[in-house]
Amino acid sequence: MARAVTTQRKTLNTVIAWGIGLLIFFPILWTILTSFKTEGQAIADPPLFLFFDWTLENYAVVQERSDYMRFLWNSVIIAGGSTLLGIIIAVPAAWSMAFVPSKRTKDILLWMLSTKMLPAVGVLYPIYLLFISLGLLDTRIGLTIVLMLINLPIIVWMLYTYFKEIPGEILEAARMDGASLKEEILYVLTPMAIPGIASTVLLNIILAWNEAFWTLNLTAANAAPLTAFIASYSSPEGLFFAKLSAASTMAIAPILILGWFSQKQLVRGLTFGAVK
Amino acid sequence: MKYFARAVLGAAVVSLMASTAHADGHAKTLTIATVNNGDMIRMQGLTDDFTEKTGHKVEWVTLEENVLRQRVTTDITTKGGAFDIMTIGMYEAPIWGKNGWLVPLNNLSAEYDVDDILPAMRGGLSYDGTLFAAPFYGESSMIMYRTDLMEKAGMEMPDAPTWDFVRKAAAAMTDRDNDINGICLRGKAGWGEGGAFITAMSNSFGARWFDEEWNAQFDTEEWKNTLTFFKGMMDESGPAGYATNGFNENLSLFQQGKCGMWIDATVAASFVTNPKDSTVADSVGFALAPDTGLGKRSNWLWAWALAIPAGSQKVDAATQFIEWATSKGYIELVASKEGWANVPPGARTSLYENPNYKDIPFAKMTLDSILSADPNDSTVKPSPYVGIQFAAIPEFAGIATEVSQEFSAAYAGQQTIEEALAKAQAITNDAMEAAGYK
Numbered sequence: 001m002a003r004a005v006t007t008q009r010k011t012l013n014t015v016i017a018w019g020i021g022l023l024i025f026f027p028i029l030w031t032i033l034t035s036f037k038t039e040g041q042a043i044a045d046p047p048l049f050l051f052f053d054w055t056l057e058n059y060a061v062v063q064e065r066s067d068y069m070r071f072l073w074n075s076v077i078i079a080g081g082s083t084l085l086g087i088i089i090a091v092p093a094a095w096s097m098a099f100v101p102s103k104r105t106k107d108i109l110l111w112m113l114s115t116k117m118l119p120a121v122g123v124l125y126p127i128y129l130l131f132i133s134l135g136l137l138d139t140r141i142g143l144t145i146v147l148m149l150i151n152l153p154i155i156v157w158m159l160y161t162y163f164k165e166i167p168g169e170i171l172e173a174a175r176m177d178g179a180s181l182k183e184e185i186l187y188v189l190t191p192m193a194i195p196g197i198a199s200t201v202l203l204n205i206i207l208a209w210n211e212a213f214w215t216l217n218l219t220a221a222n223a224a225p226l227t228a229f230i231a232s233y234s235s236p237e238g239l240f241f242a243k244l245s246a247a248s249t250m251a252i253a254p255i256l257i258l259g260w261f262s263q264k265q266l267v268r269g270l271t272f273g274a275v276k
Numbered sequence: 277m278k279y280f281a282r283a284v285l286g287a288a289v290v291s292l293m294a295s296t297a298h299a300d301g302h303a304k305t306l307t308i309a310t311v312n313n314g315d316m317i318r319m320q321g322l323t324d325d326f327t328e329k330t331g332h333k334v335e336w337v338t339l340e341e342n343v344l345r346q347r348v349t350t351d352i353t354t355k356g357g358a359f360d361i362m363t364i365g366m367y368e369a370p371i372w373g374k375n376g377w378l379v380p381l382n383n384l385s386a387e388y389d390v391d392d393i394l395p396a397m398r399g400g401l402s403y404d405g406t407l408f409a410a411p412f413y414g415e416s417s418m419i420m421y422r423t424d425l426m427e428k429a430g431m432e433m434p435d436a437p438t439w440d441f442v443r444k445a446a447a448a449m450t451d452r453d454n455d456i457n458g459i460c461l462r463g464k465a466g467w468g469e470g471g472a473f474i475t476a477m478s479n480s481f482g483a484r485w486f487d488e489e490w491n492a493q494f495d496t497e498e499w500k501n502t503l504t505f506f507k508g509m510m511d512e513s514g515p516a517g518y519a520t521n522g523f524n525e526n527l528s529l530f531q532q533g534k535c536g537m538w539i540d541a542t543v544a545a546s547f548v549t550n551p552k553d554s555t556v557a558d559s560v561g562f563a564l565a566p567d568t569g570l571g572k573r574s575n576w577l578w579a580w581a582l583a584i585p586a587g588s589q590k591v592d593a594a595t596q597f598i599e600w601a602t603s604k605g606y607i608e609l610v611a612s613k614e615g616w617a618n619v620p621p622g623a624r625t626s627l628y629e630n631p632n633y634k635d636i637p638f639a640k641m642t643l644d645s646i647l648s649a650d651p652n653d654s655t656v657k658p659s660p661y662v663g664i665q666f667a668a669i670p671e672f673a674g675i676a677t678e679v680s681q682e683f684s685a686a687y688a689g690q691q692t693i694e695e696a697l698a699k700a701q702a703i704t705n706d707a708m709e710a711a712g713y714k
Contacts, residue, residue: 038553039553040531040552040553040555043528043531043532044532045528045532045534065317065320065321124350125350125354128350128351128354128356129354131356132354132355132356132357137356137357137358138358216339216343216347217346217347217350220307220309220335220337220358220359221307221335221336221337222335224337228337228339231339231340231343232312232337232338232339232340233312234312234340234343235311235312235313235340235341235524236340236341236342236468236469236522236523236524237313237341237523237524237541237543237544238313238314238524238527238547239524239527239528239531239547239553240312240524
């Protein structure tokens, strides 16, 4: 039976939720607003919120200086490619861990997660040397592989959690009906886990899109994604906040739009199994 | 499967042909790593001129200074070959040259006129007499001050003031009610931020980083005097939170009319006199960085320069680019397109002999500041290192970053000056011992 909630309580909850939401969104809003200011207005003290001379000059400068589409295309390929590759590897891995666990499964899961505890810079030189030897430096395929490997523990963990919510008896029934392993994963497990897989895909795309250590250190001119595009507008000598904000807004726009349209799927996936 | 094998073979042959054609062709594509500042961005916009003249194309990788430093260091130490030209500073050039990581610039054409490069710049970018990087632009540091506030304070700025004068003037110009700070200086942690400033300032107080045996010198009276003077003056007349202010924060304060004086990079002169961004553009004067009468001023010397990593396969084309970008012709090109105030300063003697450039208000003081800085003789007492705001040894960046963090903590009142200096002494001696200097 649902609990009765008073109107007053509902209003309070709504106000708090909006307040927290706006607080989280404020840095992004501020970046977007700053992108429409002049460099002088961007550093004005006290800060200017809405009442300033709005200008598109920063966007024009950024467009003129940088080949935005090339950076965007690289981001799409690297984030999309690493996610796809990760899912292809993680689905069977998570299946085996969830439905045919060995006594070492938990140890393996913890070991996988422990690789995320190492600071990335600690392995920069070995990875860099490997990339030189394999000719992968400044290539999209190289970055796709690295980002896939970096995010693989998270993908496996998320999928493992979702798969654990699915009753093993359903898969057993499919097997008794003569389904092969491939058919069991593809036609029985995957459709049931679609919300979980979708949210894993979305989260992984966001992580790969925003990754700024390897994407800066393993690229030069050819494979540089939008993180490198943003980094090119920061400067220790001179005013740059407005142009940097314009570049940041252009870089986050695609992922914001993706997040906006897929928020229902994302929330559903992230809370999958929380309520039975 | 047979078709697949054929397709792979066909693709391989086509790729091979394409790559052979590229290797044989004259035109090359150069990948250049550079910093994001006005002069470098301007150069990117003018690259078509280079392509027209040589046929070579240019791909730019622009990064923030510290990111760039890490990125190019990784590449050059591993011989990665990701870049054909790197933008490096006066700190890296002699160290990397000594290690054999850079191509010596011995074969520059007669037309390039290498002797026209300012001697201080040439010396700072060379190792053992060999030039390893060509200066694109150079800078020193100087005082930028508000002429109207100085007049209101009833004082007159000499061309070469002392620190005592600066402190008095700062106190006289400070007007807390109107949010005007007498002086704005860098206090931010980081060897290239507050660390660079305090090191250059310490030279004028007779301090040095190391004695001739590479022993740290933070336990000396000279260092104590430097920090005591700095903190005392900034507490009296500096902005709130100066311990976290770097170049950009002070630039912003000065442009908004909240600083009476600012001692920083000469390159800032063009920003503070630009009416588009600065509210005080028409009331800025310039003077040499101060001294204490000991024979050394507190100005530094820096250059952003172009160098070719030893791993580059395109040395000839890269040399052509460097000749183009650091030539007298390039200066003329910028002047014709964007005016003399926007030409890259501080690299060539001929620029300061040019009558068109002499009219720029900060040109003379910039040159005087550069000429008064000598990286080979920067301290009052003898020291074993080259460099003014740094010591050109590989360990310096790491040590100085830690030391500057201790100093910033002292500026912020989190510890005493004595504590900060004691920690700096220990940090430096430990690092030098670990590195085998002692």
